[in-house]
Structure formats: C-alpha cells, structure tokens
Amino acid sequence: MDKFFDGSLSPMMETNRGCPFSCTFCHEGHAVYQKVNFFSMERVNAELDYIAQRVPPQVHNLMFCDPNFGMYGRDKDICKTVAGIQQKTGWPKDIFASTGKNKKDHIADALFELNGSMQMWLSVQSMDDDVLDNIKRTNISLPDMLQIQSTLSANKLPSKSEIIVALPGETYGTHIRSISKLVTAGVDTITAYTLMLLNGTDMNTPQQREKWGFVGKFRVLPRDFGKLA
Template sequence: MYDLILISPINTQLGRFKRFVPRSVPIGVGILAGFLRKQGFSVKIIDHELIDININTIKDILEQCKKPCIVGISVMTANVASGYKTAAIIKSVDKEAIVIFGGIHPTVMPDEILQNGNIDFIVKGEAEYTFLELIRQIKGGSIERDKLENIGFVEDGKIVYTKTSTKMVDVNEVPMFPYDMYDPSHYNLGFILTSRGCPFDCIFCSQRVITKRSYRYISSERVIEELDYLINDLKQPNITFFDDYFTGNKKRVFELCEMIQKKGFHKKACFGVQTRGDSINKELMKAMRAANFNSLMFGVETASENLMKVINKAETVQENIDAIKLAKEMGFATEATFIFGFPTETFDDRFKALSLANEIGIDRARFNNATPYPGTAMYEMVKDKIKKEPMWINFSSAGAVTSGIRKKYPLPYVPDECSEKELEGTILLANLLFYLNFTNLKKLFNPGQSGSGKWFEVSKKEMLSIGTLIDLSLLAGTVLIRSLNYLLSSKNCRRFFFRGIRQ
C-alpha cells in the first residue's frame, strides 16, 4: 500500500506524431516522488501516457493507496484538460479521495483550478517543501493553516490561500532522480538534471513561473555520482543534460568536464546539452569536446534582431550564428528551435529563420508556434487577442505541426501581420522544407542520435516493421495533404514554399 499517488496527465495534442515522438519521462512527479520517498513516504507514479485512465483503472489505483487516499496531479496548461478529466474520474470513484493539483497551471491560474469542484488543494511554485508539509498534515488528520505556505483550498464555499513564501528549494537537498521508479523498457533513461532555473526572462517561457529567475545548480560531486549510476549501473551510452541553462556557470562546466575525464565516463558515454549563443565560447567547447560532449542545442527562435528584442531574449542573432558555426568547427552536432508567430513578426522574418537554419548547417531543427501561456509576459502582451478553447485545449506550441487534416482548434494567437492559415502553413512548411534535405532527413531518422532536440524516434528494429511503415505512411499522407491545402489556399504559403525550394 502506498501513502500517495502521483499522476502525470497525458498530452493529447500530438495526433499522428505521437507514435514517433520520444516518450518523455514525467520528470516533475519523479523529482517530487524521490523527495517524498527520502522523507519516508511511499509513492506510486502513474504516467497517463502508459496507462489508460478510466473508472476501472482508477479503482485499481486507489485500492493501492492508504486512507486517506491522496492523489497529486502535476499539470501544465497544455495538459490541464487531461488533469481535470482525471480528477473527475477520481472523485466519481471515491468522493473522499484528496486531489491536489501542482505545477505551472495551478501556480498561475489557482482560482480556475479550485473552482473546478474536483480539486481539494493546489500547490503553487516549487512543491518539495510545501507539498511535504501538506501531506504530513493530511496524514496527521488536521490542517494547520498557519504552518502551510503557497497552498490554496476551498473552505465554506470560499477560496482560501495560505501565506506566500518566496523561499526557493535547495537543490542539493533533493535526492538523485529516482530512475528506479521507471521501467527502462518504456523510457529512455539517458538524462540528468543538474541545475534548476534560468536568469533570463524570455516572454514566451512559462518555466520562470515556478523557478523565478533563480539559477541554482547541484554540486559537481553529486552530478558525478549520478552520472556514475547512469553509465555504470544503467549502461546509458547517450546522456542528455535537461538543464534549461547548462553553461550558466562556466567554471562549473570546466570542473565537470575535468571530473568526467578523470572518471573515464567520456570513454563510455557521450553527452548533449542546451545552451545559448552568448554563453559558450571556444575554450569551453574545447573542454566539453574533450569530455565527449557531442551535441549542443540552441534556442535560436528567430533570425530577426528586432524580434530578439521583442521577445526579450537578451542575446543577438549574430551571437547564435557565431556559436553554431564554431560548434560545427569543433565537431558538435547542432540542434536549434525556432518559433513563428511573435507579435510584430512578418512573412520575411519567418522565411529568414528557415534560410538561417539551412545556411549555418544546423543538423536538426524544429519550428513551433508562439504560444502565450498564462504566466508569461507574452500572455499579458496579447491577452486581448488570444483565442482560448475550453480547458485550454488549443494551447500547444507544436499545434501548428501536429494538428490533423480536419483541424479541431484554432491557434491561440496570431500576430496582426498575417492570417492564421498563413502562420500555420508556414510553420508546417518550414519543418517540411528543412527535412526535404536528404542529409537532414537521415539525421532525423537516426535512432542513435543524442541531444535535447531529439523529437522523432523509432528504433532500427521497429523501422522495418509493417506497423511502423503503415504509421509512417499515414503520417506522411497527413503532412502532404495539409501542405497541399495550404499551398492551394494561401498565396503567402506558396511564396514561402517555392522560395524555400529554390534555396
């Protein structure tokens, strides 16, 4: 019997791409589960991506939980609809079960969550300390409001919030990620998280809602201990650092590179990280290559220096170009993300982004739609122009790419300078045009690829199976039909495509 259950809701917005997108380990609930386990609580993790959530499965899950049964659900805006449905099923099975929502969406939209009727508590911000105290009080049989921080609940029909705490979690008090709680046959466990937060404040990033601009990192000794476990116990040959800002402290990176080599890890595994163009140089790259870091991902976002200022990226396009070119010279595989649909963006801005991706030799690229998630500066900037479907079901940064032939939902935001069809079409066509290059296409289908930008995965064994070939054919057909539709119905989509073909 478990003391509590932690659930990670499903992302329902991937469409036919779902079969080929690498399954993400639910890291948030994992970190919390490991922390609670260290405090003496037994925790069961439920990943909705693996388990169909219905009345029967919820009955089975709740039967494994000690009374009072506590169920924590970690939600972002993109999957809050799934979270609401899960909460409703839980309450239909056991009205006495205590449902707690945490994560980004409850932090920025707490009233909305508590008005739902199926959620008993919400936890705002980083949850380790506050959720722990709440669990202790619930298990103890009484709620002492004065001892709770960053908690919301409904009392006598009114929404109540406890005092606010700005204390940030000491990441060195959080134990190593509980890899043992995940079945390696379902997940790629080749990842590590060695820092938390980011000192920058890009208008589209909702992560700062949780971590603020506080950048903290785990001690180098702890990182080496975890890498030892991943490499020597779990035999992981490719390890991705999931840090938002791995190169935020160059001295620490140099130290880690030296320690990795002393341990001989560089002979057994390769490593990939996410970085910024203004935060990495030749000296640092040289040290990283010596330690067998072989993949760098850059959030390039745009090819427009003006848009860089609009999105408050605090770096320049040229800094990204210089860093990527240098990384290629140093032997790194390079990956980049681009975002279309920022305020004031033009057709030429979007085409320049595609041209840049091709010109500087990026190995893997992804083009997404700008999404004004609540809690971001972009949300406040364009609030009056947002199209919001019930339960935020249309809020997905990949929605322009993954929607089906019969589009169900509108994009949440479209800049004044273009139509929704043009924006959605140029995003899909940018991804298509980039991978029409045979060299780029081979890298997309490479099952051995590593790095943060990996977004398409199928093993060599599965690649030749009948089921995979059918799914790939259906996916290709969907993309082709959608592309033809945009080309036939939008003049600017035709301009974008034929200019891209001529490059």
C-alpha cells in the same frame, strides 16, 4: 529510483535550477526563477555514477534538464566527468541539453570534452530585432554565430537551432529571413516549433493576449504518452 531503469525510459537530471533570462514565452522567464541555484558537484557526480551503474544496455542517451547547460564554468568539469564515464562504460552515446543563450564560446569549449556526443544548440527563436524585443530576448549576433559554427565544423561537432512560429510581431517574411540566416550560418539542424501559451508565462497573461491578439487552440502535444485504462 531503480524501478525506473526498466529500459523504457531515458535518464534525465538537473545540475542547477533557475534562469537569468526573461523570455516571455518561457515559464522560467518569470522573476521567481531569476536566481540560479547550483547543486553541489559532489551531488552531480554521485547522480551520474548512480545512473551509469544502473542504466540498461538498450538505453544510450542522457538528458540534462538545465535551461542553460554549458554556460557556466563548472559545466566543463561536468562534461569531463561524463567523458570519463563514457570511456569506462560506453554510455551515454548521445546527450541532450538546452545549451545556454550566451557565452557560446564557453559552451563549445565544454562540449569539446564529449567527443561529438552532444549537439551545440544555437537556438534563436527569431532573428528579427523587433520580435526579440517583444519577447524580451537577446541573441548572439550573426557574425558571432558564424564564427562559432566555423569552430564547431572544424572540430566535427554537430549544431542545432530552434525557432518559434507565430511569436509577437513575427510575419511570414521575418520568419523566412530567420531560417535563411541560420542556413547561411551553416547550422546542421533547424527545428521550428509552434508558439505555445504556457500557464505561468508572461505571454499567457490577459494583457499580453489582448495586446498581440492571440487566438489559442488546443492540440495534442508531440512526444507525450500515457496509459489509458
């Protein structure tokens, strides 16, 4: 793996695989991914140490590819391990991860260990109940979000949320109301993504495409890159 520590790539790692949720727009919403499998803490700690010893000085970040980082009890221990590496080496300065959909208080408690180097993701995709039913998703309530955001702000921890444009049943009005609720909650950064019909997702089946009248078009994906001969 050492050849990839060339300064042009950022390290990415998983501490578990699988997702207990059933969001229809996500390939991990499929039943085959419902069981969450955890890598041993020995493996996770060894991988973190391996990366820390080899990452070049111009690379400042680390990405956890878990679908629900911070939601499980042991994630706080992983954050403590990362914090120890930060104290010894100064790396990573920025940590990226998709934090869990539920147990936001547990997630915030874990992120406190990282001294502001990782954002809390309060992603909702939509805050309209009918749209959430259509995509088989449940969000935390707005009062709970307000409480968590207050705790994050008091501890000077940044927050981020994501919403998806053109979900089934979404309208201009419901989309704007979702943004308004996130602004009211005090979320620091709000990112809107266009709905993508991904292969392997329930939403991209012929039945779902016909039910919601989807008209798909191809486009260049942001942040993708490659070498052309």
